[in-house]
Amino acid sequence: QKEVEQNSGPLSVPEGAIASLNCTYSDRGSQSFFWYRQYSGKSPELIMFIYSNGDKEDGRFTAQLNKASQYVSLLIRDSQPSDSATYLCAVTKETSGSRLTFGEGTQLTVNP
Amino acid sequence: EPEVTQTPSHQVTQMGQEVILRCVPISNHLYFYWYRQILGQKVEFLVSFYNNEISEKSEIFDDQFSVERPDGSNFTLKIRSTKLEDSAMYFCASSAGSTQYFGPGTRLTVL
Numbered sequence: 001q002k003e004v005e006q007n008s009g010p011l012s013v014p015e016g017a018i019a020s021l022n023c024t025y026s027d028r029g030s031q032s033f034f035w036y037r038q039y040s041g042k043s044p045e046l047i048m049f050i051y052s053n054g055d056k057e058d059g060r061f062t063a064q065l066n067k068a069s070q071y072v073s074l075l076i077r078d079s080q081p082s083d084s085a086t087y088l089c090a091v092t093k094e095t096s097g098s099r100l101t102f103g104e105g106t107q108l109t110v111n112p
Numbered sequence: 113e114p115e116v117t118q119t120p121s122h123q124v125t126q127m128g129q130e131v132i133l134r135c136v137p138i139s140n141h142l143y144f145y146w147y148r149q150i151l152g153q154k155v156e157f158l159v160s161f162y163n164n165e166i167s168e169k170s171e172i173f174d175d176q177f178s179v180e181r182p183d184g185s186n187f188t189l190k191i192r193s194t195k196l197e198d199s200a201m202y203f204c205a206s207s208a209g210s211t212q213y214f215g216p217g218t219r220l221t222v223l
Contacts, residue, residue, distance in 0.1 A: 032211075034211070034212075036214075043201075043203050044203070045214070046211065046213060046214075088155065090155075092210055096143065096207070096210050097160060097162050097167055097207070097210075099157040099160055100145075100147075100155075100205075101157065104154045105154065
């Protein structure tokens with residue numbers, strides 16, 4: 001079983017739509033959860049982090065965490081072509097200084 | 113806005129040669145990391161560093177790899193004798209707590 005699993009995609013949505021990205025993790029001891037965006041050939045760029053069950057909103061982005069189901073998601077509202085990238089889910093076991101374990105990423109394409 | 117910087121952006125080397133990849137973490141961060149990403153694959157953890165010592169390393173981080181913080185600003189990754197399979201993007205990251213910020217990466221090509 002993979003430690004962090006994401007829909008491999010690719011996911012394609014029209015401009016203005018909601019994009020939904022999903023991630024499951026296997027270690028119940030995971031404490032912190034992150035979404036990074038990675039453009040081709042570039043480094044991961046932090047979008048959001050979430051530590052507690054429930055929803056966390058930041059602009060057009062909403063992260064959702066359900067620790068009982070070991071599930072994290074990212075919703076992107078009003079998707080823009082510039083949102084086209086690979087989205088990486090990452091988890092850590094501790095609150096500080098711990099390794100990030102990444103999923104393989106979901107490639108998102110937003111069509112104008 | 114402070115950011116992690118890395119040099120060089122691209123390094124080409126011959127198999128068996130030593131390479132040193134350099135990073136300047138964000139100045140008030142305490143935790144430093146190296147990750148790598150082989151083309152088309154996921155980002156993989158190599159090593160974390162705190163209080164001038166390695167705090168955690170992965171199975172990838174074998175005796176060919178070493179890290180150092182030679183002064184108050186730089187954080188380096190050395191690969192002693194490069195192999196073809198070391199060709200990858202190498203990312204440095206730093207954090208004050210759990211949220212890690214990544215540098216732009218060094219693309220290492222081993223011929």
